[in-house]
Amino acid sequence: MKHMTLSEIADACCGIYCGDPAFLDCEVSSVAIDSRKVVKDTLFVAIKGARVDGHNFIPQVMEAGALCSLSEQDLGDVDYPYIRVSSCTEALKDLAEHYRRSLDIKVVGITGSVGKTSTKEMIASVLSEKYNVLKTEGNFNNEIGLPLTVFNIREEHEVAVLEMGISHFGDMKPLAKIARPDVCVITNIGYAHLENLGTRDGILKEKSSMTDYMNPKGSVIFNGDDDKLKSYTSRDGRTPVYFGLTASCPFHVENIERKGLKGTYAEFVTPTSRFHAHISIPGDHMIYNALAGVAVGYALGMDNEEIARGIEKLVPIAGRNNLIEAKHYTIIDDCYNANPASMKSSLDVLAYADTRKVAILGDMGELGADELAMHREVGAYAAFKNTDVLVCIGALSKDMAEAAKETVLATEKNMKVFHFDTKEDFYQNMGQILKENDTILVKASHFMEFPEIVKKLSEEA
Known part of the structure; x- marks a missing residue:
C-alpha cells in the first residue's frame, strides 16, 4: 500500500494516539485484521467478532513486528504504540475511505443479486489486457472485506x-463512500436478500445507491434485459449504458453458437463496431x-482486439461454474452460493451435457417469506430442463423435490427425484444413484457447505 503515517491514520479515523510520539511519523506497510497476516510494520485492526476478539492478539502481533494497533480498549501502560478508537470496524472503513481518496486509480464497482463474482472475474480479465488490475479476491466484498481490498492497492495498479x-438497507452507502467508483456495474435485480430488503424494488433502491458516490464524469453500466434496471431513473439524471441479449441494448450479441x-x-x-470472441465457460449468464x-x-x-483477448483468457474459479473432469464423472462445481435465478442458470448449463444429467441441489x-415457493419453482424448472436425476438435500429442498415430482407426473418426464435431509444421508446412497460418466451439477447456498460434495465426487476411487 502507499505510505500512511500513524499521525495520518489517527486523524483519518478520529482516534487518539497512545505511545511514544517518535513513532507518529512512521509509516505502515499494510493493514490486517488477521494476526497470522501481520508482517513488519503492519497496522493491526482488532476487530471483535462473534467468536474471536482481535484485542486478545494485540500483544502477539506487536511482538511479531506490527507497527501499531487500532484498539477499542484502553491498553494501559504498554511499551508499544496503539490508536484508541470507539469502533475498530468504523475506523477501518474511515481509514479505507481516506486511503482511496489518495489514490490516482480508476475503480470499477460491481453489484447485483446474481453473478457479481463471475462478472468481476470477466471484467478483470478484459481490463488486464491493457491495465495493471487489482480485483476483489474471494468474497471480500462487505464492510470488512472491501476496505482490506482497497488497502491492497499499490502504486503500480491502474x-x-x-x-x-x-444484504440490508444501508449497507451500500459505506461501501460506495470507500470505493468512489468511476464505473458502476449492476448485473441484475433478483431475489437474493428478500428476507431483509423486502421487495425487488427495495433491492434496486439499495444497490443503485452505489452511484451516489461515483465519479460525476463516470459511467453507469446496467443489464438492459432486467425489467427493474431497464426502467431505472437515476436521481441525478445520469443515463445508464445498457448491455444484454436484446438488440435494443447498445452492447449486445448476435450469431450465437452454443458449443x-x-x-x-x-x-x-x-455502438461503433463488431467483433467475434469465444467464451470458454458455458451458459447465457456468461454471455451477459x-x-x-x-x-x-x-x-x-x-x-x-484487447477486449476479445480478455474474454477468451478467462478461466473458471472453484465454485463458479468450474468444470472438473474427475475419474468417474464430469462435475460442474457451482456451489459457492445460490438463489432461484442462479439455480436456473446452472440448470441451463447442465442441459448442454451430452451424457446423463444429474443435479445435486441444496437449500x-x-x-424471505416466499422461500418455499421459490424452492418449488427450482424443482419444477429442473424437470422442464430434462434433467435425468435430481438430488435435493436439506430441509427447504424437500419442497424442491416435491414440486419436481409433481411436474414429472404432470408432464410425463422421466426424471428421477431423491430427497435427503443431510449430505451424509446422500453419501450412503450415492452409489445407487450415480453412474459412470454422469455430468453432475453441484449447487446450493454457501451455508450448505457443498464443496464437500464436490471433493467427495472428485476423489471417489
Missing part, C-alpha cells in the same frame, strides 16, 4: 475491480458477463 455485496459445455462463440456488437466486460472496456478506452438462504 484499475481496481471491486465487488460490492449488500455445449465447451462454451459459446458470439459476435459482439458495440462478457457483455459487461465489453461495456466496461469501452468505457475505459480499450479496443476490440437456498435469505429468500
